[in-house]
Amino acid sequence: VIEQQFVNGVVLGCIYAMLALGFSMVFGILRLINFAHGEVFMIGAMVSITVLNLLLAKVGPSVSLVVAGTLLLTTMIVAAVSCGVLGMALERIAYRPLRKAPVLAPLISAIAASIFLQNVAMLIWGRQYIAFPAILPTGGIQIGDAAISWSGILIVVCAPLLMAALNQFMKRTMIGKSMRATSEDLEVAAYMGIDTDRVIVAAFFVGSVLAGVAGTLVSLYIGATNYFIGFWAIMKAFAAAVLGGVGNLTGAVLGGLLLGLIESFAIGFLPDLTGGIMGTQYKDIFAFIVLVVFLIFRPSGLLGEQASERA
Amino acid sequence: MRAKGRYLMPAMLFFLCLAAACLCVSPSPAEAGEATIKIGTAGPLTGNQAKLGTDSKNGVMFAVDELNGQALTIGGAKVKFVVQAEDDQADPKLATAVAQRLVDDKQVLAVIGHNNSSATIPAGKIYDDAGLLFITPNASNPTVSQQGFKNFYRIMCTDPIQAAKAATFTVQKLKAKTVVVVDDKTQYGQGLTDMFSKQVERAGVKVLAREHISDKDSEFGALITAIKAKRPDVFYFGGVYSQAALLKKEAVKQGMKIPFIGGDSVFEPDYMKLGGDVTEGDYATALGMDTAKLPNYAGFATKFKAKYGDIGYVVPYAYDATMVVAAAIKKANSLDRKKIAEAKKGIPSYEGITGKVVWDQYGDNSNPVVSLYQVKNGKWVFVE
Numbered sequence: 001v002i003e004q005q006f007v008n009g010v011v012l013g014c015i016y017a018m019l020a021l022g023f024s025m026v027f028g029i030l031r032l033i034n035f036a037h038g039e040v041f042m043i044g045a046m047v048s049i050t051v052l053n054l055l056l057a058k059v060g061p062s063v064s065l066v067v068a069g070t071l072l073l074t075t076m077i078v079a080a081v082s083c084g085v086l087g088m089a090l091e092r093i094a095y096r097p098l099r100k101a102p103v104l105a106p107l108i109s110a111i112a113a114s115i116f117l118q119n120v121a122m123l124i125w126g127r128q129y130i131a132f133p134a135i136l137p138t139g140g141i142q143i144g145d146a147a148i149s150w151s152g153i154l155i156v157v158c159a160p161l162l163m164a165a166l167n168q169f170m171k172r173t174m175i176g177k178s179m180r181a182t183s184e185d186l187e188v189a190a191y192m193g194i195d196t197d198r199v200i201v202a203a204f205f206v207g208s209v210l211a212g213v214a215g216t217l218v219s220l221y222i223g224a225t226n227y228f229i230g231f232w233a234i235m236k237a238f239a240a241a242v243l244g245g246v247g248n249l250t251g252a253v254l255g256g257l258l259l260g261l262i263e264s265f266a267i268g269f270l271p272d273l274t275g276g277i278m279g280t281q282y283k284d285i286f287a288f289i290v291l292v293v294f295l296i297f298r299p300s301g302l303l304g305e306q307a308s309e310r311a
Numbered sequence: 312m313r314a315k316g317r318y319l320m321p322a323m324l325f326f327l328c329l330a331a332a333c334l335c336v337s338p339s340p341a342e343a344g345e346a347t348i349k350i351g352t353a354g355p356l357t358g359n360q361a362k363l364g365t366d367s368k369n370g371v372m373f374a375v376d377e378l379n380g381q382a383l384t385i386g387g388a389k390v391k392f393v394v395q396a397e398d399d400q401a402d403p404k405l406a407t408a409v410a411q412r413l414v415d416d417k418q419v420l421a422v423i424g425h426n427n428s429s430a431t432i433p434a435g436k437i438y439d440d441a442g443l444l445f446i447t448p449n450a451s452n453p454t455v456s457q458q459g460f461k462n463f464y465r466i467m468c469t470d471p472i473q474a475a476k477a478a479t480f481t482v483q484k485l486k487a488k489t490v491v492v493v494d495d496k497t498q499y500g501q502g503l504t505d506m507f508s509k510q511v512e513r514a515g516v517k518v519l520a521r522e523h524i525s526d527k528d529s530e531f532g533a534l535i536t537a538i539k540a541k542r543p544d545v546f547y548f549g550g551v552y553s554q555a556a557l558l559k560k561e562a563v564k565q566g567m568k569i570p571f572i573g574g575d576s577v578f579e580p581d582y583m584k585l586g587g588d589v590t591e592g593d594y595a596t597a598l599g600m601d602t603a604k605l606p607n608y609a610g611f612a613t614k615f616k617a618k619y620g621d622i623g624y625v626v627p628y629a630y631d632a633t634m635v636v637a638a639a640i641k642k643a644n645s646l647d648r649k650k651i652a653e654a655k656k657g658i659p660s661y662e663g664i665t666g667k668v669v670w671d672q673y674g675d676n677s678n679p680v681v682s683l684y685q686v687k688n689g690k691w692v693f694v695e
Contacts, residue, residue, distance in 0.1 A: 001536060001537070001540040004539075004540075004565065005533055005535040005536050008532035008533045008536055009533070011532065012530065012532065012533075111359045122357060126359030126361075127356075127357055127358065127362065127363060127365070128359070128362045128553060128581065129359065129529075129553040129585055130585075131584060131585045131586075132671065134587050134588070136564065138564070138588075138589070140564070147564070147565050147566050149564045152564075181408070208327075208639055217411075218421035218565075222529055222557060222560070222561075223556075223557065223560045223586075223587075224529070224553070224556065224557060224585050225529075226359060226553075228358070228469075228527065229358065229455070229529060232527065232528075232529070247343065259380075263535075264532065264533040265533075267533035267534055267537060268533050268536055270536075271520065271522070271537065279478075279521070279522055279523055280401065280522045280524070280533070280534045280537060281522070281525065282524065283497060283528075283533070283534070287410065
């Protein structure tokens, strides 16, 4: 059981980490709590189901593993790019006009954007859960006592790869470096000749791409999605980001993983530990307990907001 | 003065637009001598139970179209039926708000709703205080009729017999020694699992765990791991089909192969659509007779499908509820809420698409029929 809960936690943690990354990136640069990030993730999930269904209609339902992999990759790329574009559009429409406005204004705008996107998704894809096509074989591999499905494996493989890629992007590329500079101080970076508008757009793009990939992976993993999963996602991403230190990318990854593990173990053992008084229904409170505890005792998170890696 | 004028123009324009918008929204005025009867519907039109509410609303609309085709005269005037649909998102708080809105609209003469027991109870108080007749197609928790409502009726019978059916099946046919029970913390789900647990425990079956999920959850990895570790013989779920499908998917993913039983909210074709192959062999109880055995169902379903695509479980119940309302209005021969509610009391039973309903003094259907179904080749098949 412990092994299985560990596996559950790691998979969940990888998802949270991917979401927290995009969220943290934007916060690091703009000090903006981008509540619409969860909705970008949700749109990513929706788009990937639509695209995959279209592709499957062309190829036929029974496909070999190689074809399935190719389709999945194509789907993921389409979802990622459309989310990236959506993120850029959000920045342009919902946030840029308010950049000089009081702090509360962009936050309200973010919530509005989130409600708007939820309703758009509801109109396009309907209100019920929609199924993710069964493209991967059922089953998976057994490690000791723990079973991990193929979709779970995909998450555990993809997430670190993406994070490593992001790390390299931040360290090596010009735009990554300017992103880090901008998050240190937006004004100074602008004086140094950095096109901060471009940097901000890039941050939204990259963050949203991650959310899009997460959208594909999560809906593949759970097997279905619907228009309000974004709300759940943003709450967890927010808690993970605070846990690790908002704006700190390494912190976001760490926070995500920790939160996933905390949740899984808590659900797994809480009912037995408390003699059934606190059951699995308390699953979601852990994210918020973590959030509150950290905001009170260590508001800068585990790794702190000011780490040099911040972006 | 000039500054004032500058604001005046846009303000006036704004109000003009608003007025225009209002005019557009309000229904076209009835023809001369024609009275409008609004039938309120209230159920989840958005949110994760939106399918239920939308199906229910469509059932009412289908009935209303049929009624309008009959060109009825009430109290000497020709009447036109209109549906006033409200969205409660399956949320008790919102339910009271929409109930108030329906009560305030004097043209609303009866309400079909709500679709969730937890929404029906708080909303019911508002309808009852206003003397408004309200009939729920499917809210089946027994506590709804224990509120002392005077103008409340339901078409579907109540959950206890459903839970009893599942419990008997678990004990006698599946020969289970242990069960785990999961509900979605709604009045419906929790009521169902409470009754099921009590029933199986009485038969000596051990309830290993009673877990709860939120009706908004979709990730159940850790929960299933915890349940699997207890090695139960049967999994009973009180909740809606979408989460049932996700739970089942996760269970199969982790290699849990035990019979899965749900209530009537799982008894939906969408359960298989969402769950796919993993739902094969699962059971669900449903209140009412097997639709294949209902003489008028097939014809109704064909007509309904031609108009709305597919037919959900709740549709014929919503249809019947509307027809009962129409019967009460005809009997009252009046457009007065109180008279209609009074006239309903003079209709002790009704033979509809879903079979015969006989109401007891609480408004419950005292003619209980319950069936058990199993998924075979991606379809619900009647078992017993």
